Structure formats: C-alpha cells, structure tokens
Amino acid sequence: MANEKTTTMKNRKIAIIGLDSVPPELMFQKLLNKLPNIKKMYERGLHGNLVTCHPPITVPAWMVMMTGKNPGKLGIYGFRHRRGYVYKDGYIVNSTHVKEETVWQVLGQEGKKSIVLGIPPGYPPKQIENCEIVSCFITPSMDKAFTNPPELKNEVLNVSKGKYIFDVTFRTENRDAIKKELFEMTEKRFDVAEYLVKNKPWDFFIMHEIGFDRLHHAFWKFFDPTHPKYVAGNQYEHLDEEYYKMVDGRIGNLVTLFGEDCLTFVLSDHGSKGMHGAFCVNQWLEKEGYLAFKTPPSGVTDIEKADIDWSKTKAWGWGGYYARIFFNVEGREPNGIIDPKDLESEKKKLADKINNSIVDDKGRKMRNSVFEPDELYGTALGDKPDLMAYFGDLNWRSAGTVGHDSLYLFENDTGPDDSVHSMNGIFLMYDPKRNLGGRELRGLRIEDIAPTLLSMYGIQVPKDSIDGHVLEEVVRA
Ligand SMILES: [Zn+2]
Known part of the structure; x- marks a missing residue:
C-alpha cells in the first residue's frame, strides 16, 4: 500500500508557497473566515503548527x-555573524555560507526540475542543475545578477515592468510609504511566480x-488590540486583513495554475x-560586573563603537530577537581574561543569573531561556556564540546598544x-484531487519538511545525516 502511494507521488508535482513570519493565530484563527482560498485548503487539507528552529x-x-539540518550543522545563527573571535568584525550570511544540500539540489541531481523564487539566503544565486532561481530579499539591488540562469533576470524584469522589488524599507515612521511598497512588492512577486509556473518546466516549485x-514588524501595534500601544480606530486597524486577503486571492490563482496533479x-x-x-543586555552585564568601559558611553552607542575596557570585561552581548553572548577568553580573544579552563563554569554561572535573577520593568521575574550551542544542536559549527539568551519568552528583544537610562x-x-x-509557524497541505478532511497534525517540526518532501519524490533520505524525520502522516495522507 505504502509503495503504491509513493510510486504515485513520484509522478506528481509539489509546490510550496512560503509566507515569512505567518503565525497560526492570524492565518488559522483571526482571519481564516476572510480568506476563502486558504479556508478551502484548510478545510479540505491537513494543517498544523510548524515548530521552528532555535533561533526562530x-x-x-x-x-x-529545506536541508533538514539544524542551525548548528549549518553553522548559521542569524543574519549577522562575528568573524572568528575578533571584537569588531562581522559579516552578513549569504547563499555561499550554506554548504548543505537543499531539496532542489538533491532533486536536480535526480533529473527533476525546480523553480526557486526568493528563498533566503538566496543571494548570490547559486548555479544548480535543473533549477531556475531568483534570489531573495537580501539582494542588494536590481542591477546585480540575481537569477540562475543569468538570462532569467530579463524575464523577471519584463514581468515586473522594469522594477522587481526584493524588500521594503520597514523600520521607518513613514507607514504610508511602507504600505504602498509592501502591496506593490507582493503583487510583483506573485506576477513573477505565475509567469514562472506557466513558462518553465518544473517538478518542484517553491516561493x-x-x-x-514586514507587515508584522511595521504594523503589529495598529492591528492587534492586545498590543500595549494599540489605538482603536486607527487608520491601519484592518491592514492585516487587507494584506492577507490580497495574498489569499493570489494564492487562489496560483493553486489553479499548479493544476490538479x-x-x-x-x-x-x-x-x-x-x-x-x-x-x-550589555547594560545589565555592566551592572553585574561582566562588562567595563574605559570611557562611559555618552548617549546611546552601538556596542561595537563603545570604548570597552577589555582588561576588565568578561562577557558582552549582541542585540536582535535574542542575545548572542560572547566571553572574553585568554588565548582566544585578542585581549582575553578568562582562563580557558574556567569557561564552562563561567558559562553556567552566567546562564543561571540570566535564568533566575532578571526581572522585567514591573519587577516580575522574566521567563528567560539560555542555550549553549553545542548542547542545543549536538554539533555547533561556524561562528557560534558562547551562549544564546531569550528574554521573556522572546517577547523582549535584546538591545545591544548602551548608554540608555534604563535596562x-x-x-x-x-x-x-x-x-x-x-x-x-504554519503548516498547510492541500491536494485538489482529494478531501483530506481538514485534520490537524501535531508535532510538526521545521526540519521534518525536507526529508518528507524527498520521501514523497521517492528519494531515500540517509537518517544519520539529517536532523528531521519523514512525516509519515503527511506522506501517507
Ligand atoms: Zn522569517
């Protein structure tokens, strides 16, 4: 029985519509009844929460x-990384830092054709056999080579009338400008998606x-009535609905183009x-005696520009969704002071402090989590931090800047x-030929997607080299 189904799948296509940052609370709860195409797929397909990796x-x-490997094996812990153990040099991850094979690479070796539109980090576009690739939102500008094969670029530009938009500038106060560009960018992306689906041969499509x-970062406080800064009746109160509905329409068109198979x-x-x-985080580390300045910061200052006294600094941190914490280790950092044999105990001591002694602005204990990369991932390659800290269940970002009046x-x-x-995140699977009853699947993890897809194409997945598992419920659905 299982064999029969696997064989049938081998002759079918698979398409993935990847929607960055979409939470089940918006798409499957608040807005579901406003999204006719998603609702139909939800009611006739399979759905669930897709648990993401650390860090999210x-x-x-x-x-x-798309590789089935955890961030430790990929050696990628966020957008920006420290270069080795120097204090101030860093780099932004791009496609060349990804060494593991993606689903489309494996399929290409098997002679299957893929369309890959905008999967990050996708710049610079890699040359992969049997793949049509358009790079992602980290692409610096339209003037760069952003496709594979290179001549695909002209087709993308023609479809998007000379202006393809990779990303919008979203951390600004000009919300009207963000809104306008956001809709324009997404419409163009789906125009290109439709063009590729219609004009290129494919067995696997992913966008x-x-x-x-960007909608969430720029407009969350306007459309979420539970946000402390929400103001009822504001002009962007229904922008989530407006944007999700627009995309729902585009998804409906695309699924029709994908066809019955x-x-x-x-x-x-x-x-x-x-x-x-x-x-x-750095002001807290200073308060706790881990970080010292030669000259105290005058005004808000980036940690990399602050005048740090390395002879008295044991640890410092980076900002972002979570804090990356680095220790100043003798023989490892240029002016290290921690004896390497004390590093493990120092990590434990600081992790304990972060877990147990940090309170929020109202004096309540923060629900923090601290991870040590090698423990978390089994193996942690690349430019990893010494500790990874989440503040208040990730409801609090980490601010790396110093010179503020408060923590x-x-x-x-x-x-x-x-x-x-x-x-x-969200998981939704839809087969136009069959009603799967709108069942909810549990325990879905992001690293399970690659092995599950490969298994659906009838490709054997080596169990020891991949962190995910084949989702049998999905393969056999
Ligand atoms: Zn994302």
Missing part, C-alpha cells in the same frame, strides 16, 4: 526547512514572500507576536518595530 529567525529557518514579516503546501518559517520591549526600552533600538518572532 528567517536566516537560518528556511535553510533548516518565499517576505511581505508578511500538484500537491500544495503553504508554510511559514516562524510565527510573530507583539513586542513588549527591548532588554539592554528596559519600549521602542526597538534599531528603528520602529512592534513585533517579535514566535516559535510556531
């Missing part, structure tokens, strides 16, 4: 999904839309929720932003 961030999450993430997945890389504030900020220190990421 776009880069590495899509690569975890990514960053617009949801295509199995469609709608997936997100993590969820979103309202931000409570930002916790100033608690109620604005993001890198520009207007009112949402953070959460651990649950």
Whole structure:
C-alpha cells in the first residue's frame, strides 16, 4: 500500500508557497473566515503548527526547512555573524555560507526540475542543475545578477515592468510609504511566480514572500488590540486583513495554475507576536560586573563603537530577537581574561543569573531561556556564540546598544518595530484531487519538511545525516 502511494507521488508535482513570519493565530484563527482560498485548503487539507528552529529567525529557518539540518550543522545563527573571535568584525550570511544540500539540489541531481523564487539566503544565486532561481530579499539591488540562469533576470524584469522589488524599507515612521511598497512588492512577486509556473518546466516549485514579516514588524501595534500601544480606530486597524486577503486571492490563482496533479503546501518559517520591549543586555552585564568601559558611553552607542575596557570585561552581548553572548577568553580573544579552563563554569554561572535573577520593568521575574550551542544542536559549527539568551519568552528583544537610562526600552533600538518572532509557524497541505478532511497534525517540526518532501519524490533520505524525520502522516495522507 505504502509503495503504491509513493510510486504515485513520484509522478506528481509539489509546490510550496512560503509566507515569512505567518503565525497560526492570524492565518488559522483571526482571519481564516476572510480568506476563502486558504479556508478551502484548510478545510479540505491537513494543517498544523510548524515548530521552528532555535533561533526562530528567517536566516537560518528556511535553510533548516529545506536541508533538514539544524542551525548548528549549518553553522548559521542569524543574519549577522562575528568573524572568528575578533571584537569588531562581522559579516552578513549569504547563499555561499550554506554548504548543505537543499531539496532542489538533491532533486536536480535526480533529473527533476525546480523553480526557486526568493528563498533566503538566496543571494548570490547559486548555479544548480535543473533549477531556475531568483534570489531573495537580501539582494542588494536590481542591477546585480540575481537569477540562475543569468538570462532569467530579463524575464523577471519584463514581468515586473522594469522594477522587481526584493524588500521594503520597514523600520521607518513613514507607514504610508511602507504600505504602498509592501502591496506593490507582493503583487510583483506573485506576477513573477505565475509567469514562472506557466513558462518553465518544473517538478518542484517553491516561493518565499517576505511581505508578511514586514507587515508584522511595521504594523503589529495598529492591528492587534492586545498590543500595549494599540489605538482603536486607527487608520491601519484592518491592514492585516487587507494584506492577507490580497495574498489569499493570489494564492487562489496560483493553486489553479499548479493544476490538479500538484500537491500544495503553504508554510511559514516562524510565527510573530507583539513586542513588549527591548532588554539592554550589555547594560545589565555592566551592572553585574561582566562588562567595563574605559570611557562611559555618552548617549546611546552601538556596542561595537563603545570604548570597552577589555582588561576588565568578561562577557558582552549582541542585540536582535535574542542575545548572542560572547566571553572574553585568554588565548582566544585578542585581549582575553578568562582562563580557558574556567569557561564552562563561567558559562553556567552566567546562564543561571540570566535564568533566575532578571526581572522585567514591573519587577516580575522574566521567563528567560539560555542555550549553549553545542548542547542545543549536538554539533555547533561556524561562528557560534558562547551562549544564546531569550528574554521573556522572546517577547523582549535584546538591545545591544548602551548608554540608555534604563535596562528596559519600549521602542526597538534599531528603528520602529512592534513585533517579535514566535516559535510556531504554519503548516498547510492541500491536494485538489482529494478531501483530506481538514485534520490537524501535531508535532510538526521545521526540519521534518525536507526529508518528507524527498520521501514523497521517492528519494531515500540517509537518517544519520539529517536532523528531521519523514512525516509519515503527511506522506501517507
Ligand atoms: Zn522569517
């Protein structure tokens, strides 16, 4: 029986519509009745929460999904990384940092053709056999080579009338401008998606839309009545509905174009929720005696520009959705002071403090989590931090800047932003030929997607080299 189904699948297509940052609370609850296409897929297909990786961030999450490997194996812990153990040099992850094979690479070796539209990090576009690739939102500009094969670029530009939009500028106060560009960008993405589906041969299609993430970051406080800064009757109160509805229409068209022989997945890389504030991790480390300045910062200062006294500094941290914490280790950092044999005990001591002694702005204990990368992932390659800390169940961002009057900020220190990421993304599978009854699946994890897809194409997945598991319920549905 199982064999029969696997064989049948081998002759069918699979399409993934990737919606960055979409939480089940919005798509499957609040807005479901306003989204006729998603609702139909939800009621006739299979759905569930897709638990994301640590950290729940776009880069590495899509690569975890498409390789089946955890961030430790990928050696990718966020967008930006420290270069080795130097104090001030860093780099932004791009496609060349991903060494593991993606689903479309494996399929290409098997002679199957893929369309890959915007999966991050997708710039610079890799040359992969049997793949038509358009790079992602980290692409610096339209002038760069952003497709594989290179001549595909002209087709993308023609479809988008000379202006393809990779991303919007979203951490600004000009909300009207963000809104306009957001809708324009997403419409163009779906125009290109439709063009590729109609004009290129494919067995596997995958696209990514960053617009949801930008909508959430720029407008969360306007449409979420539970957000502390929400004001009833504001002009963007229903913008979530407006945007989700527009995309729902485009998804409906796309699924029709996929045809009756295509199995469609709608997936997100993590969820979103309202931000409570930002916790100033470096100011706290200073208060606890871990960090010292030669000259105290005058005004708000980036930690990399602060005048740190390394001879008295044991640890410092980075801002973002979570705090990356680095220790100043003798023989490892240029001016290290911690004896390498004390590093493990120092990590434990600081992790205990973060877990047990940090309170929020109202004096309540913060629900923090601290991870040590090697323990969390089994193996942690690349430029990993010594500790990873989540503040207040990720409701508090980490602020890396120093020179604030308080440990608690109620604005993001890198520009207007009112949402953070959460651990649950969405999973939706739809087969136009069959009614699967709208069943909910539980225990779905982001690293399970790649092995499940490969198994559906009849490709054996080596169990020891991959962190995910084949979702048998999905393969056999
Ligand atoms: Zn994301």
